Amino acid sequence: MVRIVLSLCVLLVSALAVALGPQPPEVRPDDVETFKPGQIGILNGTQFMQWIESQQQKGVKNVALKEGSYHVIPCGDTAHIFLEKLDSMTIWMDSVNLTMTKVGLPAFSIYGCNQLQTYGPTVWWDTPGFSQATITNVESTGGQDYNVQFHLDDGYDSSFLLNSSTGELHGQYTNPKTGRLEAGPGWSTVSGATKPVTGDPNSYTVQISNSYFTPQVGYKLLARVSFIFCNKINDSNNTIVNDYTLLNCAGFGWISSGNRKSTFNSVSVKPAPFPPPNGTELPARSSSADGIHSSGDYIGPTFDSCYFAALDDDCIAVHGSLSPITGPGSAANSFKIPKGNAAVGDTLRFYSNTTFEPLGTAIVISTSHSSISVDHLPVPPSELATTFWSNQNRVGSGFAVLNTHTTGNRGRGAIIKASNGIISGNLFEGVSYGAINIGPEFSYWKEADYAHNVTIMNNTVRDCNYLSKAAAAVVIHGDGVNPTNGNSNITIGGLVIDGVSASNLYIGASEGVELGDVTFLNAFKENYTLWETWPGAVATFENVSFSAVRGERRVVGGAGKKEVDLLKVLGKVEGVSDGGKGLVTLA
Secondary structure, three states: OHHHHHHHHHHHHHHHHHHHOOOOOOOOOOOOEEEOOOEOOEEEHHHHHHHHHHHHHOOOOEEEEOOEEEEEEOEOOOEOEEEEOOEOOEEEOOOEEEEEOOOOOOOEEEEOOEOOEEEOOEEEEOOOOEEEEEEEEEEEEEOOEEEEEEEEOOOOOOOOOEOOOOOEEEEEEEOOOOOOEOOOOOOOOEEEEEEEEOOEEEEEEEEEOOOOOOOOOOOEEEEEOOOOEOEEEEOOEEEEEEOOEEEOOOOEOEEEEOOEEEEEEOOEEEOOOOOOOOOOOOOOOOOOOOOEEEEOOOEOOEEEOOEEEOOOOOOEEEEEEEEEOOEEOOOOOEEEOOOOOOOOOOEEEEEEOOOOOEEEEEEEEEEOOOEEEEOOOOOOHHHHHHEEEEEOOOOOOOOEEEOOEEEOOOOOOEEEOOOOEEEEOOEEEOOOOOOEEEOOEHHHHOEEOOOEEEEEEOOEEEOOOOOOOOOOOEEEOOOOOOOOOOEEEEEEEOEEEEOOOOOOEEEEEEEEEEEOOEEEEOOOOOOOOOOOOOOOEEEEEEEEEEEEEOOOEEEEOOOOOOOOEEEEEEEEEEOOHHHHOOOOEEO
16 A cells, blocks of 8 residues: 555656646747847847837737847846846747857846746857866875966966965866866865966966865866856746756856746756867866856746756755844834845744744734834744744745756755755756755855755766765755754655765655655765765764655665765654664665
């Protein structure tokens, strides 16, 4: 009976994945109204935007950009192409290549649109969003210290790699054969004072101390620029982006905020298959930050059949914000805020600003620019100044991560701090930290919240968490006091974790967990990690209660390191017999 129930669950999840998936590819209509740029190879973003708006005024719902390759002249300081307040329109940009001309300015900015759908294009910047150099000589000076000489690759700017005021190096190095980032600690960086090499203005030497990996001749040395958004979707409803390919992105691939469902179908973020102008070396990375980042969406995005390769941070992130309170407001049941977004009817959750212990929820009844009134205060007014709050309506709940492939990125694969979602049918490989990461990051990023009603089914995780910074390759966690009632109603099954040489699975700070089949292959086969892995087991369960445990958790072939436990049970574990000692077995 148990097997039948689990099989039905898997079938339902599979059906949901198909239902949410992209429809069969459509073809650009032959009779579609088409914009034809006046100059060969040049697209004026302002003219294109004005033409689309004029078509909308005529009642036209299907428009296109003439097939071809263009350099894009920006729409002022907003974006290269700005799409604003379009309603029920489809824009065809398939078979179109767009080269953006201003680094730091978004390619597309979509604002206040309803039912907007796009097809294509392929987008890149001639100037990549990172500096890149090749290590040409390595000299060991004892221990983990080295003198390293490197040469800037032609066509790449040195401005990200060398601090203009101090001349110091700040970067990462990558093994070009494996695509792995091999540096550390912290944000996988190497740093030190550089000296120019006499007679070669593009070569430098640097002293690197306490390197966890041995730098090698031929390794790529990289430095990124951060907090630039290459594409933006804001305050829009049901935006669908189809078949969009992004190359050489200086910052975040996409940012989605304040939206009610953005859907990304077959969206790719990957390195350009060609060098920059005047260069001969292919780019070793793609986006220099996150792939697609959802922050404060009312309804979370759907990611289906997407592809993320060689990113410098997380592939997919979905979250809300943890905001401070400065004290009680002038009205009853109100509090003062320096920042944050809330509307009447929203549910707020309150936390201690020291332990992040959940303190209760309240409903918003009125707002102003500096205060919020709720139906009741979960804490005494005198304690408000030591309290944080998050808006449960703006954490991106209702998300879906489906049939997506990530490979060779630094950071996490899918980092989710939202509810009512599904993660199914994905392949995460070569992710340097955790592949699937569920739970808040209050203390560092001030990102909310705990996850509820999330299904994680039929995913494969391969060669992830090799930098060992995450608690595990698949991790469900809390923050601060790590309460058992943090996350809730999490369903896991059909999970394969292969070739992870640090902790494989961690489930903590959760209640109502339904745990199905998990297969661990080639666990801890490699003999190195950058950090002392915590908690140092194939699987760890801490402060968790189970609503059901079905199937098997099998470690095939054992752990490669003799000192590594198959299982650790920490804190309070409920809903299983023998205190959870039989949750994981040796196959």
